[in-house]
Amino acid sequence: MKRAIISVSDKTGVASFAKQLIELGFEIISTGGTKKALQDAGIDVIGISNVTDFPEILEGRVKTLHPAIHGGLLAKQSDQNHMKALEEQGISPIHLVVVNLYPFKETIKKNGTTFEDAIENIDIGGPAMLRASAKNHESVTVVTDPTDYDVVLEELSKGEVSGTTRRRLAAKVFRHTASYDALIAEYLTKESNEKYPESLTLTYERKQTLRYGENPHQEAAFYETALPASPSLANAEQLHGKELSYNNINDADAALALVSEFKDTVAAVAVKHTNPCGVGIADTLEGAFDEAYEADPVSIFGGIVAVNETIDKATATKLADIFLEVIIAPDYSEDALAILKKKKNIRLLKVNNTTKKNDVQTITSVQGGLLVQDEDRSGLDEATVEVVTERKPTEDEWKSLKLSWSVVKHVKSNAIVLVNGNRTVGVGAGQMNRVGACEIAVKQAGELAKGSALASDAFFPMKDTVEKAAEAGIKVIIQPGGSIRDEESIQAANEAGIAMVFTGMRHFRHA
């Protein structure tokens, strides 16, 4: 008689599966809770203790970890010596294993889960059975996903499960146990405050197969972390519109990161190809959006807009007037939603909260590896900021400086951002030299460069950027400082009556 072990935490569909196995001639062996569930459904089951001749002990920590089980799982049934060894020990072979694991992921995602709860939900006996039978898939069929019950039944009803299916199911098991263990490792590594361990075993789950990647000839998918995450694109709620594309997700992520900078003021940001093209702040959302729009009415076309307040009717009316790919907001008023939903192609995302967790790391892939670093979370530290010129910034100039500094951190290096009043007026992004970035920002600002504030993501190696700024009528500069030629830049600023501030911290963004 063929024997199946069934030991499952997720009991979905298991009773009907077991019933059909019995009809196909199987004998069922089960652990405590599964046995009870099956017996309650009127199914004949042998308890695991009857096979091991040993009780389940330590509140279920040890139930299937026994040679009578693992011998039955690991014996090559085509090998006479293996079968003889089983016989000598009075062990019967097992043909089918149906196991799914303690819900570790679901447990750590629950609010209020304690460390002890998490530890208790690390399954030991289940993965041991899964791995043993997956290794021995030549002789054993192993099922860990209830969605595979039907395929197995179908093949069994025709005789036996094919070698191809057994191998496919074994591969699925090793993917599953590997990601199960990776998640435990990730959780414990975080709990032990180890940021850069000797090996990185992250696990991500496919959230979405994408139509294509950055370009139509590239295949792509979006994977999300299984660990509880900060508000992010992965857990955004899409209220309307087509599926997000690869570029939408990447650009929306940049917009969300930028808008999250603004905690004490209402802000609207527009992003194109991950760089901000317009950022505005105001007392109202409509006002902030006006500023962001006026910052660059050309580039915002086809862009992504993120805001940090509930979108109201007035703002929605203006947003609906232009072509945007994605809008991100903590919420939408009912009338705002009605207005925006009239636009078939716009994607509306709700991300509840823009406050981020502190321990976030960023990962960039390079050929042959990954670069991992702490996310650049630092803002302007007023305690370490130093005014280095004869003239000090006025109160209004400080406001513009702060805005420009928040934005420049989110612009690809070399980056220069000009702010006039409450909005960006020029963004020079991703240039190979700093003067080039300055020239682009000044050109874009036009007349509005006059009297504006300039932020530079890194120090000026030479005084040329200050000279360019002076020529354009820029009045105040914020930059990290730290070049051996700082004195020359300071002198050029003094000569032009520019006030200049050193932050002591740079914000390169290369990728």
Ligand SMILES: NC(=O)c1ncn([C@@H]2O[C@H](COP(=O)(O)O)[C@@H](O)[C@H]2O)c1NC=O
């Ligand atoms: N300790 C063991 O020997 C053991 N054997 C199987 N399990 C797990 O116990 C669960 C099923 O338990 P029950 O049938 O009692 O509801 C399954 O998720 C299975 O993976 C075990 N539990 C944890 O390690």
